Amino acid sequence: MTTTVTSPQGGADAAGSTADASGSTGAVTLARRPGRWIDGWNPEDAPFWQAEGRAIARRNLGWSIFAEFLGFIVWQLWSIVVVMLPAAGFSFTSSEAFWLISVPSLVGATMRFPYTFMVARFGGRNWTIISAALLLIPSVLLGVVVGNPETPFGLMLVVAALAGFGGGNFASSMANITYFFPQKEKGWALGLNAAGGNIGTAVAQFAVPIVVTLGASATLNISLAGWMWVPFILLAIWGAWRFMDNLSNARSDAAASAAALREPHLWLLAVLYIGTFGSFIGFASVFPKLIADQFPAFSTIQVGQAAVSLAFLGALVGSVARPYGGRLADRVGGARVTVGAFTVMALGALALVWTLPLQNFWIFLACFLVLFAATGVGNGSTYRMIPNVFAARALATASDRPDAGVAMQRKAAAALGLISAIGAYGGFVIPQMLNLSQTATGAYTAAFYGFVLAYAALLVLTISVYIVPRRSLARQRI
The missing domain is CATH 1.20.1250.20 (MFS general substrate transporter like domains)
Known part of the structure; x- marks a missing residue:
């Protein structure tokens, strides 16, 4: 499927078409391929941006924010889970608790380096699906290991480290969104993307204590701290698959x-x-x-x-x-x-x-x-x-x-x-x-x-x- 928006200013499209020296009109031609790939994306062309580009970019931004928001939640889950472990029967030392809190940040920071280049390698839509799916691993495993007070510290630390997948999401999400917006609107879009992710930390720390204690009598339902996010992660995977796009001109x-x-x-x-x-x-x-x-x-x-x-x-x-x-x-x-x-x-x-x-x-x-x-x-x-x-x-x-x-x-x-x-x-x-x-x-x-x-x-x-x-x-x- 191909759509064309003609620019009276002779703007250049991503394939390199420009107005000639005589001032003839240029056009942005979008070619859509299977897998929701888009060729010819050029947000700097004003007529294209007004007619079609802005709506596409905002749709991708919305689902990107949601996926990154969940990434921050998973990344910071252990910050609130750790303080609940003693009430759930765990007897870790204070030093061990600090390691469970800090190792997700260590892994997440490291994951940001490769994640930065994944959008160019796989496509923004495709990598959002993959990176969101990876969040299922630390979420499900957290729900499993915290349900047994006999779980050894080493295994808990490995599961906490896997939460670092969520920290990497920020880098790929920001890299993806920067390709969709014109220079004059990048700051606004990236600011929304960043704020939407950061606030996931607050949501995790607010929602988890409520959910794990609601309806609990003698013991905490601490396993829900991980399981409660699985439906939202599945929704993010579906939303990215159904509504997001890959841009062929996204290059690292x-x-x-x-x-x-x-x-x-x-x-x-x-x-x-x-x-x-x-x-x-x-x-x-x-x-x-x-x-x-x-x-x-x-x-x-x-x-x-x-x-x-x-x-x-x-x-x-x-x-x-x-x-x-x-x-x-x-x-x-x-x-x-x-x-x-x-x-x-x-x-x-x-x-x-x-x-x-x-x-x-x-x-x-x-x-x-x-x-x-x-x-x-x-x-x-x-x-x-x-x-x-x-x-x-x-x-x-x-x-x-x-x-x-x-x-x-x-x-x-x-x-x-x-x-x-x-x-x-x-x-x-x-x-x-x-x-x-x-x-x-x-x-x-x-x-x-x-x-x-x-x-x-x-x-x-x-x-x-x-x-x-x-x-x-x-x-x-x-």
Whole structure:
């Protein structure tokens, strides 16, 4: 099946047809092949985008968000399941609990690297089906292993590691959606995609305690923490199969990825993103355990027959704050907003340490919500800095090579995926630092002082490299 949209402006289609020198009209011709493959996709052609492209792109975006949302849920299931294990008859040590919380983030961050290239290899629709189907494995296995208190820790750790499949979904989902939208709408689409995924953490931490306790009498129905998501995953698989599309012009750029890895600013930005997104996902995963350790009476709040955990508020606040960080960065500059975020994060962590001896849960919660809000704003602003930094690098090196601008654009596109993968390792580092602090000192104070110092160092790094005008960045405001 082939459809054609004629462009009075003579736009170019993905196959390379353009208006000739005499100004004759061009057209975007979509050819649809079996397997829901689309040839000739060109969202930059305005008439095509208005007539047909936007509706197709939004349909794919909707199902992509749903699949990624479930990916984040599965990725972060163990953050809330771990605090329920003692009531279900398990007797793991605190250190073992931290490993069950942190290993999904370690695996998920690592999976983001190959997942980035899977859309180009298999097609966006096809890989969404595959990646969603993979979520069935950790969900079903979690439902099985937590049903038996005799399950050895090693097996539990393997099942927790498999939840990392959900962490990889972010990279492939973002890579897929970027091909569907024109440049002027990519930020909006990718922002929705990212926020839709991040909020899955909050939903998991809110819904699981309710479902596993609803109707339970003497024991928890903890196996439902895994089984409850199976129907939604099956729905995502069906929706991707029925409504999503593969774009034949979606191609990975391995050369640009290799070049981006040689760019020093990629590593500097990755460090900043570990501080912002890494802190968000790390604190979100460990927040339920911190509440259970410090304020066990508030670990769950009984509402009728169901139990509710307030831990979900942290991930919710951080997810909602993220797009505002990006919007604020557009107005005043990403580096300035990132500096503000690190400042608030340092002060929030410091306030947490100083007020913890009061043993007041509501002050503890307020400090953490401020911390989560700052990480969310920092997520948005730091991610917004990436294309600006590479654009500035293009200006600074334009005199060296005539194609420097195009090369830097390709590097920037590759850097977005690479930095998102590197930043996710913070989800492993944060819990393990807390684990080390508790093991060595019996408290979390040392870890939080370490976070304060780290945020202060990242603040200084951001100011010195991206606030102070530099010739290497064409003296641009980042």
